[in-house]
Amino acid sequence: MSTAEQPTAGTGSGEHAISVRDLRQSYGDFEAVRGISFEVERGELFALLGTNGAGKTTTVETLEGFRRPTAGSVRVLGADPYGQPPELRGRVDAVLQHSGLFPELTTAETVDLSRDLAADPMDRDAVLELTGLTDKAGVQVRQLSGGQKRRLDLGLAVLSRPEALFLDEPTTGMDPEARRATWETIAGLVREGMAILLTTHYLEEAERLADRLAIMHRGETRAEGTVRDVVLRWGDRIAFRMPAGVRVEDLPELPGATAAAEIRRGEAWVCYTVRGDDADGRAHRAMEPLLEWARRSGTALERLELRSASLEDVFLSVAEGAAEVVSGGQDSG
Amino acid sequence: MTTQQTATAAPTGTAGARQRRPVSTLRQTLRLTRTEFTLIYRYRTALFFVLFPLVFVFLGVVTQGESPVPGVSNETLALTGSPAAIIMMIGIMHVSNTYAARREQLILKRFRASGVPPLALFGATTLSVLAVVVLLTAVPVGVLIGGSGELPADPVMVALTVVLSTVTMVLLGAASTRLARNAESAQMISMLPFLALYSSSGLMVPLEMMPGELETVCRLLPMAPVVDLLRGGYTGHDVFGGLAGASPATGLDLWAAALPSLAVVLVWTALSVLALRYFRWDPRQPG
Ligand SMILES: Nc1ncnc2c1ncn2[C@@H]1O[C@H](COP(=O)(O)OP(=O)(O)OP(=O)(O)O)[C@@H](O)[C@H]1O
Ligand SMILES: [Mg+2]
Numbered sequence: 001m002s003t004a005e006q007p008t009a010g011t012g013s014g015e016h017a018i019s020v021r022d023l024r025q026s027y028g029d030f031e032a033v034r035g036i037s038f039e040v041e042r043g044e045l046f047a048l049l050g051t052n053g054a055g056k057t058t059t060v061e062t063l064e065g066f067r068r069p070t071a072g073s074v075r076v077l078g079a080d081p082y083g084q085p086p087e088l089r090g091r092v093d094a095v096l097q098h099s100g101l102f103p104e105l106t107t108a109e110t111v112d113l114s115r116d117l118a119a120d121p122m123d124r125d126a127v128l129e130l131t132g133l134t135d136k137a138g139v140q141v142r143q144l145s146g147g148q149k150r151r152l153d154l155g156l157a158v159l160s161r162p163e164a165l166f167l168d169e170p171t172t173g174m175d176p177e178a179r180r181a182t183w184e185t186i187a188g189l190v191r192e193g194m195a196i197l198l199t200t201h202y203l204e205e206a207e208r209l210a211d212r213l214a215i216m217h218r219g220e221t222r223a224e225g226t227v228r229d230v231v232l233r234w235g236d237r238i239a240f241r242m243p244a245g246v247r248v249e250d251l252p253e254l255p256g257a258t259a260a261a262e263i264r265r266g267e268a269w270v271c272y273t274v275r276g277d278d279a280d281g282r283a284h285r286a287m288e289p290l291l292e293w294a295r296r297s298g299t300a301l302e303r304l305e306l307r308s309a310s311l312e313d314v315f316l317s318v319a320e321g322a323a324e325v326v327s328g329g330q331d332s333g
Numbered sequence: 334m335t336t337q338q339t340a341t342a343a344p345t346g347t348a349g350a351r352q353r354r355p356v357s358t359l360r361q362t363l364r365l366t367r368t369e370f371t372l373i374y375r376y377r378t379a380l381f382f383v384l385f386p387l388v389f390v391f392l393g394v395v396t397q398g399e400s401p402v403p404g405v406s407n408e409t410l411a412l413t414g415s416p417a418a419i420i421m422m423i424g425i426m427h428v429s430n431t432y433a434a435r436r437e438q439l440i441l442k443r444f445r446a447s448g449v450p451p452l453a454l455f456g457a458t459t460l461s462v463l464a465v466v467v468l469l470t471a472v473p474v475g476v477l478i479g480g481s482g483e484l485p486a487d488p489v490m491v492a493l494t495v496v497l498s499t500v501t502m503v504l505l506g507a508a509s510t511r512l513a514r515n516a517e518s519a520q521m522i523s524m525l526p527f528l529a530l531y532s533s534s535g536l537m538v539p540l541e542m543m544p545g546e547l548e549t550v551c552r553l554l555p556m557a558p559v560v561d562l563l564r565g566g567y568t569g570h571d572v573f574g575g576l577a578g579a580s581p582a583t584g585l586d587l588w589a590a591a592l593p594s595l596a597v598v599l600v601w602t603a604l605s606v607l608a609l610r611y612f613r614w615d616p617r618q619p620g
Contacts, residue, residue: 064446066615089448090355100443104375105368116364117449119353153443160447 015078017042017164017195018063022072025058032058034219035072045186045196047206050216051319056199057097060168063197064094076164090119093162095170099149103142107133107152110141111159118160130185131155132178146173154182158189165189167198171205183208203311215318222318227311234309235275236283238290240301242268252293254286358453365457373461401539401576405568409483412473413567414536414560416495419469421530421556423462424502425509426523433510433519441614455609459503466499486569487587494562497598501555501605508608530556541575555601558594565591
């Protein structure tokens with residue numbers, strides 16, 4: 001079972017809005033990105049998750065045209081983005097990981113400048129409304145709060161109404177309400193046909209917005225697919241306290257499941273990881289023979305639990321350094 | 334509240350279906366130039382740098398002693414050469430400082446990420462600096478006209494020199510940020526070329542008082558020919574072979590005599606454009 005494989009979502013038309021193929025990116029001796037591949041279609045949002053230093057920003061900056069790939073290739077709207085070629089101007093925009101605003105200009109002046117540099121931009125009032133900064137229009141950018149600046153960044157990136165948009169942690173520093181409003185803005189842009197590549201550390205953000213996502217760690221993709229796929233591939237977990245007098249070898253084989261012993265708060269536990277294509281029925285199919293075994297052997301399954309994964313489970317096991325998310329369950333308690 | 338707006342006010346339509354004429358680079362340049370003026374007006378340090386060169390003009394007025402050029406006073410020589418100092422000061426020191434700061438603040442990177450071409454960014458800075466240079470140059474010219482009624486003998490030569498050398502100094506100032514980690518170090522680093530250019534310009538020490546090889550080197554550096562062209566163009570004297578005993582010249586004779594200096598200036602302008610190939614937009618970029 002391969003993690004990076006994703007059940008043919010590609011339309012086969014050949015032209016993806018954004019495509020990354022076997023991308024490698026090195027800083028001197030250090031290889032920050034080690035052969036990652038993904039595509040983003042129009043009207044789709046792809047989220048790049050990953051640990052700090054995983055190589056997300058490096059990947060995004062390559063797509064923005066700031067770096068030439070060390071190996072592999074990237075394409076944006078059918079063009080090589082390196083050096084921001086004329087054919088991509090006005091069709092691509094970005095929120096960088098850190099704001100880049102003139103501190104001496106007011107909010108309104110900042111919006112006006114970006115509007116005047118773009119073809120057929122949104123109205124100034126619409127941008128201010130969208131960023132929730134209408135009442136800060138006359139305030140110098142240096143006086144804005146961190147979250148307000150972040151909202152302005154997003155406003156500037158979308159006012160040009162690009163076809164492809166890169167968002168590098170766009171909601172960092174926003175309060176929950178602003179974040180929610182931003183999510184709705186972003187979802188609206190995707191519905192209108194924009195291709196969006198988003199990086200975020202907020203798993204809920206990815207769950208809400210991402211059509212597909214990849215989780216990166218140390219320059220590699222460790223899990224990829226729809227949120228559902230990624231979570232399902234991680235498997236369901238059946239766990240119970242190790243019954244007294246039972247050895248690991250005595251435990252039954254369950255269909256589609258692998259057993260592992262683990263220690264939780266000083267107690268021995270058994271944890272089955274259930275994987276298989278029949279995501280809807282697999283937990284039941286594994287549970288049945290387990291209960292049957294317990295009944296026949298007269299064993300009580302204490303604290304028996306069954307749970308399916310959350311994105312957080314997958315992320316944490318990636319962060320712990322699982323080489324492949326599908327290989328083996330948690331090895332610590 | 335905020336989200337409804339996106340859907341109604343910002344219909345992107347099906348991506349790719351829109352017909353949009355991109356804003357021309359010229360328009361972007363002029364728009365950014367306007368912002369540069371706003372920033373110069375608001376940013377105190379910048380203002381200080383912009384006004385500081387006027388000191389050189391006043392230094393020129395108090396110059397004493399015997400003039401080497403018959404019929405042209407020392408004051409006139411100092412004043413006609415002073416635009417060179419203004420250009421160096423603003424071009425190299427101010428531009429390198431602001432560009433390093435803007436790179437550090439990721440302002441340049443954001444413009445690039447949203448598709449603003451480098452030509453528009455450098456062009457706007459050049460135009461705004463040129464406007465300030467012209468404004469400041471009006472001061473020595475005003476003193477010359479007001480003081481002794483001396484009008485420029487060849488205004489085209491003077492204007493062309495001001496434009497070319499401003500472009501060169503602005504672009505070299507921007508390119509020099511390649512070597513600087515931040516705005517502070519950019520300012521320190523830019524002191525070196527500034528001092529080198531100033532002392533090789535002939536404004537501080539007349540070039541013919543230098544040993545032969547040094548004089549040749551100075552004449553090949555960007556500033557000495559600029560000073561000669563400004564003085565020659567304004568006073569209508571062939572100062573290109575040295576100030577001592579320079580004789581009056583006009584029209585084609587003057588331009589013919591100026592040709593070598595003009596060539597050096599043009600080469601430096603071309604080099605400054607080439608130097609931008611190595612410009613760094615991103616503070617994280619290695620190097
Ligand atoms: N110019 C550089 N020189 C050397 N190493 C660099 C450079 N830029 C980035 N790196 C390294 O490359 C790795 C990937 O960095 P990158 O910014 O892409 O990570 P990231 O996934 O965006 O992390 P975060 O979630 O913290 O933003 C990091 O280890 C970083 O230290
Ligand atoms: Mg990052």
